Amino acid sequence: MPRPDLLKRLAVQTAERGQAQLQRRLRTITRAEGPFVESHGRRLLAFCTNDYLGLAQDSRLIAAWKQAADESGVGSGSAHLICGHRREHAELEEMLAEWTGRERALLFSAGYMANLGVIQALLQRGELCVQDKLNHACLLDGAQLAGAMLKRYPHADVEAATRQLQSNEEACALLATDGVFSMDGDVAPLHELAALCARESATLMVDDAHGLGVLGNDGAGSVAEAGLSERDVPVLMATLGKAVGCSGAFVAGPTALIDGLIQFARTYIYTTAMPPALAAATCCAVSLARTESWRRQKLNALIQRFRHGAEQLGLPLMPSRTAIQPLLLGDAQRTLEASRALEANGLLVVAIRPPTVPQGQARLRITLSAAHEEAHVDRLLEALARLRLAGAPV
Structure with missing residues (x-):
């Protein structure tokens, strides 16, 4: 009996993940400017970087x-x-x-x-x-x-x-x-x-x-x-x-x-x-x-602004006082659709799905940065309000 082919097995596993809508995909960023990135010819306001203090382009x-x-x-x-x-x-x-x-x-x-x-x-x-x-x-x-x-x-x-x-x-x-x-x-x-x-x-x-x-x-x-x-x-x-x-x-x-x-x-x-x-x-x-302590002060003010707005909208906000502000939606497909809808509105917020998180705990992982402004946070909240995400599991 011949040995299993490792690459064929890997291809099958990759296809199975794609069928389950859980496949990871690369995104090429062609330009970054403050909190904005350019991808596929579009300028997007990003809420998914870990550049919490806005230092990466200083x-x-x-x-x-x-x-x-x-x-x-x-x-x-x-x-x-x-x-x-x-x-x-x-x-x-x-x-x-x-x-x-x-x-x-x-x-x-x-x-x-x-x-x-x-x-x-x-x-x-x-x-x-x-x-x-x-x-x-x-x-x-x-x-x-x-x-x-x-x-x-x-x-x-x-x-x-x-x-x-x-x-x-x-x-x-x-x-x-x-x-x-x-x-x-x-x-x-x-x-x-x-x-x-x-x-x-x-x-x-x-x-x-x-x-x-x-x-x-x-x-x-x-x-x-x-x-x-x-x-x-x-x-x-x-x-x-x-x-x-x-x-x-x-x-x-x-x-x-x-x-x-x-x-x-x-x-x-x-x-x-x-x-x-x-x-x-x-x-x-x-x-x-x-x-430059003003960076932490600004970041914390933006966190509070986002949390207050999300709570006003009844969004499924997880308990966090840091720059990482996840919205727990539960269903992987729903989370992916929400991410795509936000991108259609010029906002880049990545859907985090299994196996990165446990089954049933897919989320929009929103991250804030001192590079953001209050108007950017308000724009995100307005876009989230249009998605009608209230009532998702927390």
Whole structure:
């Protein structure tokens, strides 16, 4: 009997997803200008980027990139541990450690790579990894890469997390959670989770990809906003491609963590370092994110304006105080149709459907940015009102 053909099987699976109206498709953006993008010859007002502070197109970041590229070229040419670690990388790591109140920081090429590398370096086969059920996929994949015993607790359920940690009190244990959940926009119960880890001698890891730059007095993130220290949260990961407006990621924590990652995190050791020009632009972005507090103030005002308007319209708004404002519609086809109707009105709002979210929980994932204006939010609310979405499941 011949072996199954892998590509044919993949084609069948892809066709099945298309028939279920769940197929993912690429969209090419030909131009970006503030909150507007151009796609297929149309100018669309986008409510689906993660550029929460509106920094991605800031002229000062562009100038920093150009100057560093003139001096150092584009590519780093090597992994950090060979000869790819440049002055710009070292400066950025120092800035990120100081911003987040950690001893050290270590750059990774992407958040996915950071989470895979950290969990694989920390945990050995059979050890315990407890995670929120709504954690980002890379945290789950990291536990699988490590061969750890993965236990997932119902979203934000600290009592359930307690039971899972206590199910194996002899094993080394890591509890990992998003700080801000990427599809729901809510914030993890970090105080309670930190107290739990202290009681159970577990290590707490927080993925603050969607909290850094947005939460906390100077944008240091959800952990800082909660008043938790490096001792409470020894492992902090955050990305640089969202509120910071650039690309890449970092892990911050005590020196013992960073020294260990340099030795054992395979996704760090065997990956080319980010371009030094990108690191230089990110240094500029971090400085602006910290000092230009008006960006967070404007973003928060827009969030409140949108939530008030959505509640007035009876829209199925999920509970979130962050830039991520999902409208839970439930049915995947209905959500896709709503997204298409908004695009016909010049608004880009992406439909999030299974398997990215559970069955029956399709939603319009609306994200707000300091690049938006009040008139933009009002335009979105007017378009949503015409869709008659009130009464959808919440």
